[in-house]
Amino acid sequence: MKSFYQQNRVNLFAKMPENSVAIVASGEEAIRNRDVEFEFRAESDFFYLTGFQEPDSVLFLVKQANTKSVLFLRPKDPEQETWQGRRLGVDSACEKLQLDHARSIEELDEQALVLLENIESIYLSFSHLSKWSESINGWLEQLKQKVRKGISAPSQICDLDKLLHEMRVFKSEEEISRMRQAAQVSVKGHLAAMKAVFNSEYEYQVQAALECEFMQHGSARVAFNSIVASANNACILHYTENRSKIDKSALVLVDAGAEIEGYAGDITTTFPASGKFSDAQASLYSLVLKAQHAAIEAIKPGERYDVAHQASLRVLTAGLVELGILQGSVDDLIYDEAYKPFFMHGTGHWLGMDVHDVGDYKINKEWRNFEPGMVVTVEPGLYISAEHKNVDSKWHNIGIRIEDDILITESGNEVLTTGLPRTVEEIESWMARQK
Incomplete structure (x- = not known):
């Protein structure tokens, strides 16, 4: 049976056009004072689609001939986990969260180029557009350099809120x-x-x-x-x-x-x-x-x-x-x-x-x-x-x-x-x- 979060992804895929990718991030930890962080809570859109509450995570939903969900998250790290708490890790993510693929967040830039090949539209929340502008610009620049290899870059950036937030109403x-x-x-x-x-x-x-x-x-x-x-x-x-x-x-x-x-x-x-x-x-x-x-x-x-x-x-x-x-x-x-x-x-x-x-x-x-x-x-x-x-x-x-x-x-x-x-x-x- 599909989980609540998996069904939400299915419903969003149905609203997305062919050859599009939705990108949603969990957010980052914020410093309260010196080396003390505020309590972390994942961005609601991200949680709605994953049920996952770790920071520094990014979800790609890719709709081409088929659909696939790819989560980038923090890898297991025994030393960091001793100090900061347990991490789900890449190996457990797909089964635990009912996702198609999971990758280390450290591979985001490399894998984004693969996931965005021949994609027409990128969907992301315009309220977070400034946070994504540098990464998006870099990915598009590199993809445009592959045009002679028959690879096209996305030509549209669309506001995901229009699709996702209407679902959440x-x-x-x-x-x-x-x-x-x-x-x-x-x-x-x-x-x-x-x-x-x-x-x-x-x-x-x-x-x-x-x-x-x-x-x-x-x-x-x-x-x-x-x-x-x-x-x-x-x-x-x-x-x-x-x-x-x-x-x-x-x-x-x-x-x-x-x-x-x-x-x-x-x-x-x-x-x-x-x-x-x-x-x-x-x-x-x-x-x-x-x-x-x-x-x-x-x-x-x-x-x-x-x-x-x-x-x-x-x-x-x-x-x-x-x-x-x-x-x-x-x-x-x-x-x-x-x-x-x-x-x-x-x-x-x-x-x-x-x-x-x-x-x-x-x-x-x-x-x-x-x-x-x-x-x-x-x-x-x-x-x-x-x-x-x-x-x-x-x-x-x-x-x-x-x-x-x-x-x-x-x-x-x-x-x-x-x-x-x-x-x-x-x-x-x-x-x-x-x-």
């Missing part, structure tokens, strides 16, 4: 299974964070409880840098310092997700550090939750991608008028984007191997339609920092975002991140039981 059953697991492990982590806030003095202590729970339930790494933001820190959308003392009278916003077998969960919870919302906090929180419900309800096959954002936008704007934070006609306020000081981001994004996953949102300049197999987040928010001098101070230092992961199904949608207390009453009741 639609999740297979195996991918959906992994994402359900990532979602539910993420739920467990967020519940641990809500419980930990009572015994935590600093944001990073809540982060520790959150990420410990991820690991206890099978997530070897986070899907992205966790956000644990108390009070006004929650008004910074990508706040990741997590070093402030927790204001026990304020809300805490946690945006974090577990990664399972390369797939991301992505949840945001907002809850009171004391376990009890103030009236102002409860009013804004309930408004954001109402906007999220409207957005989720709008998501179904055949609807345009932006329908969720438009639904949440209308609810939030009307609510801000009702609370006296904005004044005027809802339609006029939306047209003038008067909401933007308080809600400055979209309502969601694709989710998959990357937390902000790949794939076009528009086709021919028009929002694309939702289709079964797509996975999106839904995450409306409101952020009112103390810098908003024209807003009543009772709303200051309140940042709220509520985020869930949504699978589009044949009949509508499925919320993958079920199991969290979400209403004001549910949160207060649940937290009261944790004290």
Whole structure:
């Protein structure tokens, strides 16, 4: 039987034209400081096609009369493995990864000339084009010198993203299974964070409880840098310092997700550090939750991608008028984007191997339609920092975002991140039981 990764290669081959080669690299280790590296994670496109996580690896997918997959990887090296960890090695790669050929990465330049002979098109990600330009130029120059021997060089360089990333937009059953697991492990982590806030003095202590729970339930790494933001820190959308003392009278916003077998969960919870919302906090929180419900309800096959954002936008704007934070006609306020000081981001994004996953949102300049197999987040928010001098101070230092992961199904949608207390009453009741 074909593995998940082998099937992905088969599907990509079917989209590639004859006499073409796709080139995908795993990436290189990056230095954190001096001789300490950041934790390595293979590029998602590479992992999607191989299931392999070693650095300094390159995959060639060659489509001519037949197809073949060739992986270049680090050779076995007992001395390096003693210091840096085990390597798969060339001899084991084909059987382990269900590939046609494996070569040492040291042979890349030599073998690339063979693999690119009489090829018309090279496909690679244009986002990595600068990394490949020197190698590609060198290979083409050498191949052009063989023209008198009847050998032709590639004449086109094409963006692989157009083929591969469109594939990744639609999740297979195996991918959906992994994402359900990532979602539910993420739920467990967020519940641990809500419980930990009572015994935590600093944001990073809540982060520790959150990420410990991820690991206890099978997530070897986070899907992205966790956000644990108390009070006004929650008004910074990508706040990741997590070093402030927790204001026990304020809300805490946690945006974090577990990664399972390369797939991301992505949840945001907002809850009171004391376990009890103030009236102002409860009013804004309930408004954001109402906007999220409207957005989720709008998501179904055949609807345009932006329908969720438009639904949440209308609810939030009307609510801000009702609370006296904005004044005027809802339609006029939306047209003038008067909401933007308080809600400055979209309502969601694709989710998959990357937390902000790949794939076009528009086709021919028009929002694309939702289709079964797509996975999106839904995450409306409101952020009112103390810098908003024209807003009543009772709303200051309140940042709220509520985020869930949504699978589009044949009949509508499925919320993958079920199991969290979400209403004001549910949160207060649940937290009261944790004290």
